[in-house]
Amino acid sequence: MKIIAPLLIIAALAAIAYFGVEVLHLQLLFGVVFPYVCFAMFVIGFIYRIVLWGRSAVPFRIPTTSGQEKSLPWIKQNKLDNPSSKSGVFGRMLLEVLTFRSLFRNTKVEKRKDQISFGSAKWLWLGALAFHWSLLIVLIRHLGLFMDPIAPFVQMVQFGDGFLQIGMPVFFITDFVIVCALTYLFLRRVVVPKVKYISLPADYLAVMLLLAIVLSGILMRYGFKVDMVAVKQLALGLASFQPQVVDGIGSIFYVHLFLVSFLFAYFPLSKLMHAGGIFFSPTRNMANNNRAIRHINPWNYPVKVHSYEEYEDDFREKMKKAGIPVDRSE
Amino acid sequence: MYKSGRVLAFIAVFLLLVSFPFLAAFGNAGSDPVYDLSVQTSDATKVKCVESTDYMKSSHMKLLQQWRDDVVRNGQNDFISSNGQAIPMSLDDTCLNCHTDKEAFCDSCHSYSGVTMDCWDCHGTNSPDAKK
Numbered sequence: 134m135k136i137i138a139p140l141l142i143i144a145a146l147a148a149i150a151y152f153g154v155e156v157l158h159l160q161l162l163f164g165v166v167f168p169y170v171c172f173a174m175f176v177i178g179f180i181y182r183i184v185l186w187g188r189s190a191v192p193f194r195i196p197t198t199s200g201q202e203k204s205l206p207w208i209k210q211n212k213l214d215n216p217s218s219k220s221g222v223f224g225r226m227l228l229e230v231l232t233f234r235s236l237f238r239n240t241k242v243e244k245r246k247d248q249i250s251f252g253s254a255k256w257l258w259l260g261a262l263a264f265h266w267s268l269l270i271v272l273i274r275h276l277g278l279f280m281d282p283i284a285p286f287v288q289m290v291q292f293g294d295g296f297l298q299i300g301m302p303v304f305f306i307t308d309f310v311i312v313c314a315l316t317y318l319f320l321r322r323v324v325v326p327k328v329k330y331i332s333l334p335a336d337y338l339a340v341m342l343l344l345a346i347v348l349s350g351i352l353m354r355y356g357f358k359v360d361m362v363a364v365k366q367l368a369l370g371l372a373s374f375q376p377q378v379v380d381g382i383g384s385i386f387y388v389h390l391f392l393v394s395f396l397f398a399y400f401p402l403s404k405l406m407h408a409g410g411i412f413f414s415p416t417r418n419m420a421n422n423n424r425a426i427r428h429i430n431p432w433n434y435p436v437k438v439h440s441y442e443e444y445e446d447d448f449r450e451k452m453k454k455a456g457i458p459v460d461r462s463e
Numbered sequence: 464m465y466k467s468g469r470v471l472a473f474i475a476v477f478l479l480l481v482s483f484p485f486l487a488a489f490g491n492a493g494s495d496p497v498y499d500l501s502v503q504t505s506d507a508t509k510v511k512c513v514e515s516t517d518y519m520k521s522s523h524m525k526l527l528q529q530w531r532d533d534v535v536r537n538g539q540n541d542f543i544s545s546n547g548q549a550i551p552m553s554l555d556d557t558c559l560n561c562h563t564d565k566e567a568f569c570d571s572c573h574s575y576s577g578v579t580m581d582c583w584d585c586h587g588t589n590s591p592d593a594k595k
Contacts, residue, residue, distance in 0.1 A: 360520070412473060
């Protein structure tokens with residue numbers, strides 16, 4: 134059920150787009166209105182969640198210390214895994230974002246001969262890295278749709294992606310890699326019992342939605358051809374805020390576009406927000422300078438206290454009568 | 464907001480990234496490829512198109528790929544079009560015979576939509592400047 138529900142959602146979305154364009158001819162709705170609305174939801178929702186996170190206090194310095202902290206001069210500090218300065222944090226975050234070092238440290242616990250053993254588990258890291266980098270290259274390739282003429286760096290990425298020069302139209306390496314990576318990320322949640330147990334429908338929806346988008350794009354490129362000139366006219370019109378409905382684009386394009394629109398709208402509501410959230414991870418974005426600098430809880434507010442001196446002032450005479458020693462006699 | 468400077472800077476970077484397509488397309492509204500499907504041959508009686516313009520527009524890549532397979536792999540040399548005429552399967556001897564300006568007939572749309580192919584790397588065309 135956890136898998137079937139998101140599958141049905143995606144199938145319904147694809148069917149809606151196909152039916153809407155093929156039968157009802159709602160090109161304007163699926164080609165212009167939904168992309169704009171969903172993109173606006175993405176941008177506003179993204180910023181809303183960032184601001185929400187920015188407003189929540191982080192009362193404690195809790196950087197994960199994964200190496201030797203800054204100590205005496207002759208003890209070598211691990212500047213990346215236990216940064217004590219802003220530049221160290223920058224390096225740590227940069228490598229976290231670009232190479233997923235936290236996932237690289239992923240370990241697997243096994244029981245071997247009545248002993249617990251920890252082994253390294255790199256597959257998740259590899260799958261995640263392959264997916265995210267492929268996605269970046271695919272996105273850069275798509276930027277060509279919004280440029281006339283197409284910028285050289287986009288053409289270079291396109292050329293490099295089709296470097297193997299297999300087939301016609303030329304086969305893109307990232308198309309293959311992203312399908313493999315997403316399939317792995319999906320199967321992982323199906324095959325590994327423990328991961329399956331903690332997976333929610335939303336987890337499957339994210340992976341399967343991406344897979345559906347990728348597959349519809351691949352189908353469009355290698356299978357049913359669409360009119361690329363018309364697609365580009367539509368894209369340029371959208372991006373220059375003078376949208377036009379272009380006739381003659383195949384329905385598969387609208388399925389692709391509608392799924393992408395849905396992804397954009399869904400993005401801020403989902404765990405896909407880790408794209409922004411990773412920068413707000415307190416365990417990664419803080420310097421471990423707890424002993425060098427005094428950190429004051431940002432929640433702190435002036436507390437009204439009644440000190441012992443004031444207490445004594447209140448009861449000095451009574452205390453004297455009762456024979457209790459006082460700090461000041463008056 | 465805590466550390467509002469950094470959060471605002473992050474939002475600014477995000478906005479810059481998502482507005483990239485809009486910046487790239489700035490002023491490009493309604494830009495269309497300038498192509499020319501007209502016939503540039505002296506003898507108008509010889510003109511016979513392979514298939515209809517609509518079909519060629521949408522499916523020429525499939526047709527040419529089929530031609531390649533038929534000629535190179537299956538050893539056939541004639542294509543029977545939908546209206547029954549036999550046409551030699553050669554791009555140079557058919558389409559480019561009448562549409563001599565490859566720049567206007569092929570390249571303008573291809574470069575507009577970012578479709579690149581390596582056919583021309585080896586195959587010459589009838590246009591004099593294409594053979595280098």
